[in-house]
Amino acid sequence: MFKKTVAAAAISGALLASLQVQARDQxxxxxxxxxxxxxxxxxxxxxxxxxLKTPVIESTxxxxxxxxxxxxxxxxxxxxxxxxRRMKSKEFKLCxxxxxxxxxxxVIGYDGIAIAQSAQGKPMKLTRKTILLAVAAEVPNARGDxxxxxxxxxxNEIDNSLPHRKxxxxxxxxxxxxxxxxxxxxxxxxxxxxxxxxxxxxxxxxIRQDGPYVPSGENDxxxxxxxxxxxxxxxxxxxxxxxxxxxxxxGLTVDGVAPEPETISSGDYPLSRxxxxxxxKSHEDKVKGMDRYxxxxxxxxxxxxxxxxxxxxxxxxxxxxxxxMRQRVLQRVELTMSxxxxx
Amino acid sequence: MNNIKTSSAIRRRYRADGRFKVYCLAxxxxxxxxxxxxxxxxxxxGWPALLQAxxxxxxxxxxxxxxxxxxxxxxxxxxxxxxxxxxxTLPLYLEDHPQKMGSREELWVxxxxxxxxxxxxxxxxxxxxxxxxxxxxxxxxxxxxAFNTGLFTRGDSKMPEIAGIRSAxxxxxxxxxxxxxxxxxxxxxxxxxxxxxxxxNRFIRLIELNINNLAxxxxxxxxxxxxxxxINFFGVPRSSALAGGLTLALMTLPVVVISARAALKAIPxxxxxxxxxVGASPWQSIWHHVLPLAMPGIMTGSIIGLAQAMGETAPxxxxxxxxxxxxxxxxxxxxxxxxxxxxxxxxxxxxxxYAERTAAGILVLLAVLLSMNALAIGxxxxxxxxx
Numbered sequence: 001m002f003k004k005t006v007a008a009a010a011i012s013g014a015l016l017a018s019l020q021v022q023a024r025d026q027x028x029x030x031x032x033x034x035x036x037x038x039x040x041x042x043x044x045x046x047x048x049x050x051x052l053k054t055p056v057i058e059s060t061x062x063x064x065x066x067x068x069x070x071x072x073x074x075x076x077x078x079x080x081x082x083x084x085r086r087m088k089s090k091e092f093k094l095c096x097x098x099x100x101x102x103x104x105x106x107v108i109g110y111d112g113i114a115i116a117q118s119a120q121g122k123p124m125k126l127t128r129k130t131i132l133l134a135v136a137a138e139v140p141n142a143r144g145d146x147x148x149x150x151x152x153x154x155x156n157e158i159d160n161s162l163p164h165r166k167x168x169x170x171x172x173x174x175x176x177x178x179x180x181x182x183x184x185x186x187x188x189x190x191x192x193x194x195x196x197x198x199x200x201x202x203x204x205x206x207i208r209q210d211g212p213y214v215p216s217g218e219n220d221x222x223x224x225x226x227x228x229x230x231x232x233x234x235x236x237x238x239x240x241x242x243x244x245x246x247x248x249x250x251g252l253t254v255d256g257v258a259p260e261p262e263t264i265s266s267g268d269y270p271l272s273r274x275x276x277x278x279x280x281k282s283h284e285d286k287v288k289g290m291d292r293y294x295x296x297x298x299x300x301x302x303x304x305x306x307x308x309x310x311x312x313x314x315x316x317x318x319x320x321x322x323x324x325m326r327q328r329v330l331q332r333v334e335l336t337m338s339x340x341x342x343x
Numbered sequence: 344m345n346n347i348k349t350s351s352a353i354r355r356r357y358r359a360d361g362r363f364k365v366y367c368l369a370x371x372x373x374x375x376x377x378x379x380x381x382x383x384x385x386x387x388x389g390w391p392a393l394l395q396a397x398x399x400x401x402x403x404x405x406x407x408x409x410x411x412x413x414x415x416x417x418x419x420x421x422x423x424x425x426x427x428x429x430x431x432t433l434p435l436y437l438e439d440h441p442q443k444m445g446s447r448e449e450l451w452v453x454x455x456x457x458x459x460x461x462x463x464x465x466x467x468x469x470x471x472x473x474x475x476x477x478x479x480x481x482x483x484x485x486x487x488x489a490f491n492t493g494l495f496t497r498g499d500s501k502m503p504e505i506a507g508i509r510s511a512x513x514x515x516x517x518x519x520x521x522x523x524x525x526x527x528x529x530x531x532x533x534x535x536x537x538x539x540x541x542x543x544n545r546f547i548r549l550i551e552l553n554i555n556n557l558a559x560x561x562x563x564x565x566x567x568x569x570x571x572x573x574i575n576f577f578g579v580p581r582s583s584a585l586a587g588g589l590t591l592a593l594m595t596l597p598v599v600v601i602s603a604r605a606a607l608k609a610i611p612x613x614x615x616x617x618x619x620x621v622g623a624s625p626w627q628s629i630w631h632h633v634l635p636l637a638m639p640g641i642m643t644g645s646i647i648g649l650a651q652a653m654g655e656t657a658p659x660x661x662x663x664x665x666x667x668x669x670x671x672x673x674x675x676x677x678x679x680x681x682x683x684x685x686x687x688x689x690x691x692x693x694x695x696x697y698a699e700r701t702a703a704g705i706l707v708l709l710a711v712l713l714s715m716n717a718l719a720i721g722x723x724x725x726x727x728x729x730x
Binding site for chain 1: 411427428431432434435466498500501502574578580581582663665666667668669670677678692694695
């Protein structure tokens with residue numbers, strides 16, 4: 001009896017050890033919740049039109065995805081990571097440190113960040129400056145020479161031309177790529193040029209925590225539901241959610257430009273960002289179908305102006321850029337540190 | 344004088360008594376109201392998902408289709424109405440059935456979700472001219488709402504019309520089975536040791552205290568534990584049913600131990616003493632007499648523990664099972680997802696057509712949970728013994 005137990009334990013131990021696989025027939029993808037719907041669409045297409053297994057996609061947020069992706073070259077690490085912002089040089093260094101070399105970067109298109117409200121409410125005209133003053137933890141004082149903690153609770157306190165309306169944002173939490181992009185495009189974009197903020201730190205991006213900004217989870221649908229209930233509130237989320245809910249939500253203009261596919265791809269709409277995915281070179285010959293997945297993703301059927309992904313909210317890259325990007329990705333041009341520094 | 348005083352005090356007490364009864368009844372009714380509201384809301388929302396629009400189309404299996412231009416398989420006018428998710432599988436279908444090449448076939452095929460939502464009277468992105476076409480086809484009986492078998496036979500999809508719960512159900516079965524085979528033997532053995540053999544010392548009391556505490560720990564902690572031990576240390580593949588099953592087994596273990604101990608405790612000592620008295624060894628007394636009598640109680644507790652595990656998502660997020668996994672797993676090491684995870688994913692989809700599928704998924708989950716609990720109650724009622 002006792003011997004049997006020991007033998008069973010030894011066998012199960014050996015079994016567990018043999019789980020460490022050397023190759024896989026299923027692609028594993030992690031990363032941004034914004035890229036997730038596009039990525040899983042392509043994955044499904046791959047699974048149902050070829051005899052390959054459908055890739056597994058986990059929505060971990062851009063930062064979480066990078067961390068998993070850069071953890072090493074083992075088969076238990078993901079093959080591709082999606083991101084709603086560019087890889088940070090810090091993350092590139094982490095990859096290098098862990099032996100993940102020869103990463104290829106792919107830009108698939110744009111996503112606009114929409115600032116929206118219930119369609120029943122009265123629209124407001126926002127600028128990046130007013131948004132910054134509404135959400136920053138600290139704002140310049142009346143003389144503009146020092147920072148004070150944000151005293152604004154109504155929009156007309158920031159700008160007389162705005163209505164007497166409560167400041168209330170439902171926005172993405174700190175782990176989200178949408179949040180990163182919002183901080184980059186609105187806050188850092190302005191604060192890096194404002195002397196009063198530069199005195200504290202180079203790129204100020206602290207969001208207030210005293211109530212008017214409510215972090216609302218990675219589930220953007222929740223934000224949509226909250227906006228329907230509270231007409232004074234504004235929501236910050238990806239453009240595709242605005243498009244899907246265009247009958248109940250209204251996208252506000254920022255710096256006079258409304259969020260629309262044309263203004264986003266032309267770059268006129270200030271709150272737009274590129275969407276990326278990154279390919280791990282060392283896995284290409286060990287994981288079946290990575291090449292098919294990548295070329296399918298980069299095809300015009302998917303990311304072109306009439307592609308399937310544009311139907312579900314992706315804004316296509318302009319024609320020439322798209323061609324060049326496809327070339328770069330299909331040739332697997334490797335990402336270098338200097339790419340990330342010149343922005 | 345004295346009498347009047349007492350009688351008014353008694354009346355006051357009676358009144359307080361009556362009020363208390365009313366409060367309690369109100370609490371029950373309040374809870375019931377919520378339940379009724381919840382169920383009726385789910386029913387009305389989930390009901391439409393059981394139906395799916397289908398179009399009668401003439402499928403032409405031609406060379407062009409086999410080459411990958413699958414849209415050419417049907418008449419141009421019908422193309423915008425038919426689900427691309429179905430059409431795109433045609434080239435592979437032709438590869439498997441080469442004898443069909445060149446033939447034609449009249450089939451009821453899945454319509455796109457825009458058509459489906461339009462027919463159900465929900466807001467739909469369907470263009471005006473296509474709406475007219477749908478109306479015309481409907482009057483000709485060439486478009487209909489049929490029972491949505493795909494909901495149960497297909498995996499997840501980014502196209503709501505072909506999205507189903509199959510992969511999630513299969514994954515749930517795998518995970519639940521693994522949880523059962525890991526948690527039940529370990530849990531019942533632990534309970535037997537603690538209840539029948541363990542000496543009453545400080546060490547054993549510490550273990551008992553810890554088991555009771557573990558039952559109250561937030562489930563996400565078990566996820567972190569599972570990630571650290573099973574995935575990072577033992578190298579169990581991330582997102583696999585094995586990782587999920589082991590993690591949920593950890594979570595279910597304290598519940599099983601506690602309920603099994605309670606069931607063993609309820610067996611009167613006379614049974615044990617009787618067995619020992621006629622010369623049975625302790626092992627025989629437990630195996631032949633105590634355990635069979637305690638089994639209904641143990642099963643009840645275990646089923647409730649498993650039902651709890653089945654509805655769990657938090658620990659599974661950590662071990663990577665909340666992901667896009669449309670293929671059903673073929674083994675315990677394959678990536679799998681579970682029903683609550685599927686519901687969560689659908690709830691986050693921007694497309695409206697997913698809302699009804701979310702509700703339908705919840706209904707399926709609730710139905711399974713209710714039948715598991717009913718089984719637990721049934722077992723108890725059937726085998727219960729009083730001493």
